Amino acid sequence: MENAAAAGRFAPTALMLGNVVTGCSVLAPAGMLPELASGLDISIRTAGLLITFGAITLCIGSPLTAWLTSRIERRTLLTATLAVLALGNIASALAPDYTSLLVIRLVMLAVGALYTPQAAGTAALIVPAEKRGSTIAYVFLGWSLAAAVGLPLITFIASRYGWRAAYAEVGVLGCLSFVLLALRLPAGLKGTPVDLKTWADVGRSRIIVLLLAITMLQMSGQFVVFTFMGPLLKTLTDAGPDAIGLVFGLYGLCGFLGVAIATRIVDTWGPYKTSVLFTSLLLTGVAGWALTSGNFAAMAAAVAIWGLGFASTNSMQQVRLVTAAPALAPATVSLNTSVLYIGQAVGSAIGGALFGRELPHASGFVAAGFVAVALAIVVLTRPRAAVQV
Template sequence: MRTQLWSLTLGNFAIGTGALIVPGMLNELTADLHVSAAAVGMLISAFALTVCIGGPFLASWTTAIERRKLLTAALVLYAVAHVAAAFVPGYESLLAVRVVTAIGAAIFTAQAAATAGLIVPPDQRGKAIGLVFLGWSIAAVVGVPLGAYLGAHIGWRLTIALVGAMSALLAVWVWIQIPPRLFVAPMDRAAWQSLFGNRPLLLAIASTALQAIGQFTIFSYMARVLKDFIAASPTTISLMFLCFGMTGVLGNVIGTRVMDRVGAARVSLVAMGCMATALVFWPLTRDSLAVTVAMILLWGLGCFAVNSAQQTRLVGLAPNLASASVALNSSALYFGQALGAFIGGIIITAEGTSRLSIIGAVLVVIAMAVSHLAASMSSRALCVKPA
């Protein structure tokens, strides 16, 4: 069973590396494609917006497909699109290919979490989903820093192609490990109506979107931010992403270990608190490597823990709606990434990088308030539930 979960974890590692690699190669992409930082940010927005819009529809349309076939096909599509991206002639074609890669991500990320819930007993769902989302943390600690380093030394095209090759290999492993004849419950109109009538669920999903908007307002342009604030070299930028990813893994591991005991909502709130604190104090990082490292570590501690906590929280709130709620939550996450990158692009074009963290911090604090409201409403609903 654990090997099956690890195949999904590493599948998410490939997805996460491909999704998050653009911010680390921002300087190389702007130089090679002769476009602005805001234009490169649109690569993030296009990817994220495709997942946001396509996720729920793809989740509904693919319920009749067994999970092994679906997850493998998603990784194969992801692999082919990344290899194709390495050969595009210019920015516009790269933007189009990023949309195609996003379709694979839209399917895999949400359905890997739903599949993990099918593989393990109900009392182990929190740990299982946390393990599957650990793949994103591993992508942050290994894939993104390595991608930033390789992008600066061997070029972004070959780096993107390597992501495609890795995705193809992991598609084979997923096919081998995931058992056949696994299906999720069909998501008909009644399921979606039940979901949209559940206020605590919708508020929890809204908090996912808000914290993602806040984070990606600045994270989308992190390479430029680091260059502006501490004159970071390509190697230093890679090391900063490594620091971010290391505490991302640590935060996800800690969150996963305590989630079934203290509750996913509390883990989510603490994780957002770490991120908000880092963004509030980010202006102090200017010309200070030590403060920059401290804020990067604190930010990373909450960044990936919140994702697995939110997914687990939704499954626990309404297990019968898990496939729909997880898909919608993934859409909210990617919507937040898209809007955050767009907002950040506007700010960086008009005023540079100095104000990005303040806007991000405000949005994450609002996300905390919405998340707390969702938890309160859910608790009240349980209290009045008839025996």
């Protein structure tokens, strides 16, 4: 009985570490675009399509897999998903060419689309209602750690030992996370089944539709720059691999700090006020990148401010969706993840087009425009009832 209680107590941490693996799997190409381009004899823009096509797969796969797997016991579902991510990254390390790498990535992410929304929904099942917001935010710390530690490490390893070694690193991490989740997540957890009526109810909710629009705009803006952050820093400031890795680390470290602060204040402030704060920080950072373009120190400082908002804003989106309609949470959380990946696809495609046309300075201003519209919609969703969402 004591062992079972201990397992349940550490379950949120196990779920969070699974998000580290998921985040690294999704973001990995961004940390090694030059190495992928030179190693596979392709352009940097073509290497960036690994992110664009991967995001398209994720945005389709997230709601589809939520519907197809909603009746499966959560520990079985989540551990199987981590196993696929681990094996997919190991297979990526062995890919003979770009086409093979792209196919492996798309298959891996089609299944990996399950993890983040299902982890958030599972977190809501294992804690009391009053702890739900902070626990979901904690689980999303995994994405911050992926950016704070995983992405700089990927950049470091790829620049010294090649992109294959970087993929192998993520694969090993996936194997470890799989074991931890299997040991710590309680068995027998099942969420509310998702059916066609659930999707219809989601579509009729004005607040949910607006919240989903916020997520898409926030992510579109960020990925205009983030997908090509390394090459952009090289082009604009002549930064080397170590300096680029430092900026990625700063981004992720501040993301970790932002989510930690959001986790602390959300239960007191409410998710709306917390969302306004961190979306404002996000806009300040992205606008700062655009306005200081060419100055490495100033751009790094802007990335730090941007980092405070990047993961915390998405965590607040998840919390607001769960709070707005708890019964619809399995569908809304998966849809939020889906539109997040739509945003990644849109942003990385626009960023690739701008990079390919040698317009690096324009990227920041386009990114800031997307985030400014997102903040405006956040303000429009100010709750009028006593309960904040």
